[in-house]
Amino acid sequence: MQILTKVSGKSKDYLPLLDMINQGVQVKSDSVEKHLANEKLVTFLEQDIEHTGLEKILFHYKQNKEKKIPFLPVDKLISEDEIDDIMQVLKEVLNSGRFTSGPYIPRFEKALAEYLGKKYVIATSSGTDALMISLISAGVHPGDEVILPANSFAATENAVLAIGAVPVYADIDPDTYCLAPSEIEKHITDKTVCILPVHLYGKQADMEAISAIAKQHGLKIIEDGCQAIGSSGLGAFGDGLVLSFNPYKNLGVCGKAGAIATNDEALAEKCMEISYHGFEVGKKNVKRSDYGFNSKIDNLQAAIGLERMKYLSLQNFKRFYLAKRYIDQLQTLEDEGTIKLPKLTDDHVWHLFPIRVIKGDRDELAEQLLELGIETDVYYPILSHQHQTNLVSQKYKQTTLPHTEKAAQQLLHLPLYPGMPLQDQEKVIEGVHHVIKSSFQ
Ligand SMILES: *Cc1c(COP(=O)(O)O)cnc(C)c1O
Numbered sequence: 001m002q003i004l005t006k007v008s009g010k011s012k013d014y015l016p017l018l019d020m021i022n023q024g025v026q027v028k029s030d031s032v033e034k035h036l037a038n039e040k041l042v043t044f045l046e047q048d049i050e051h052t053g054l055e056k057i058l059f060h061y062k063q064n065k066e067k068k069i070p071f072l073p074v075d076k077l078i079s080e081d082e083i084d085d086i087m088q089v090l091k092e093v094l095n096s097g098r099f100t101s102g103p104y105i106p107r108f109e110k111a112l113a114e115y116l117g118k119k120y121v122i123a124t125s126s127g128t129d130a131l132m133i134s135l136i137s138a139g140v141h142p143g144d145e146v147i148l149p150a151n152s153f154a155a156t157e158n159a160v161l162a163i164g165a166v167p168v169y170a171d172i173d174p175d176t177y178c179l180a181p182s183e184i185e186k187h188i189t190d191k192t193v194c195i196l197p198v199h200l201y202g203k204q205a206d207m208e209a210i211s212a213i214a215k216q217h218g219l220k221i222i223e224d225g226c227q228a229i230g231s232s233g234l235g236a237f238g239d240g241l242v243l244s245f246n247p248y249k250n251l252g253v254c255g256k257a258g259a260i261a262t263n264d265e266a267l268a269e270k271c272m273e274i275s276y277h278g279f280e281v282g283k284k285n286v287k288r289s290d291y292g293f294n295s296k297i298d299n300l301q302a303a304i305g306l307e308r309m310k311y312l313s314l315q316n317f318k319r320f321y322l323a324k325r326y327i328d329q330l331q332t333l334e335d336e337g338t339i340k341l342p343k344l345t346d347d348h349v350w351h352l353f354p355i356r357v358i359k360g361d362r363d364e365l366a367e368q369l370l371e372l373g374i375e376t377d378v379y380y381p382i383l384s385h386q387h388q389t390n391l392v393s394q395k396y397k398q399t400t401l402p403h404t405e406k407a408a409q410q411l412l413h414l415p416l417y418p419g420m421p422l423q424d425q426e427k428v429i430e431g432v433h434h435v436i437k438s439s440f441q
Pocket of ligand 1: 126128152224245256
């Protein structure tokens, strides 16, 4: 067993932390890195876990009275404790009248910078805006090509399109569902300016290899980390890292928000300008960039972000715990070759839990689970190069991405959110075993 002497609160610690807890080894709360994001993790570790039981402490939810097991119940993505914390700070912000610009923005940016180990953070009005701003600031111009995967949320490609650049889709690694480094080089032309890997479902792409390719060809890297906050080493290789804080993400506000993190001073300054009308930093109404957006985060949302950040490491630990239970308890199905499970790696924060249906039909499994009252979902049902749009029919008819396309037909996502009752998860696991045994074998 690995004994942690220092707990960062990020993904690589979760397995050793769980082992220690299970073996009754006391994890000293002062061994946890001092950070806002770890506040509730510390509170958890200070409890008598051995006596009370880890599951009792982490998952004390009211019994789900309804029969149905929802995929992502929006009213359960925020806890009553969080609401109480937010109500207090809301009162202060409302009284101050400072709803857009205000003091909570630099505080939230500083907390994020410390958490990510980055020099600069620019908090924005959404992850989508953060992508657009960072691409422009990294020097992507209209007509330039950006290499990205085709299996992300539409925001990734839309950010490229919105700034007039050209998305070029490269295939994925079939084990991680993230951009495959070996596929990137095939698509590099003299118009390529930037690589835009997506850390899909909370798992990081192979950034070491991607960064080697970028260096070799003189390309920029903007990382779409919208699903991956809390993953150890996140953003270590890119020029800029983009995050989203919409309420469905691992760290959410109560509305829309996002951020860009970077160590590059010039890039940071440009992002600040582009995120607010092109104005020179620190000057009112004086433009330095040709243009800019109205895309800073609201003071109100920054204040909420700070409150919710206290829960981040603990929430991510809960996600890990649920993911591990899925993996352990569905393992026999993988051994039989009916499904493929994601790997429990050090760089995963389990934004979503994907399984791959190898034997049998994915849609059939989803349908039969639904008959048992279990909701599942597919992320994302239509690939970027297969939408029914004018753009796709004009420019992407020839695009073929075998691994991406195969995965898109086989992937099914099971419910996973920090507040998921364990009884619900047990029903999902039983349901998957039952349907596969009775219909797929
Ligand atoms: C959510 C998400 C975005 C967009 O973030 P918003 O804050 O919703 O604009 C971009 N990329 C990925 C991969 C996402 O999951």
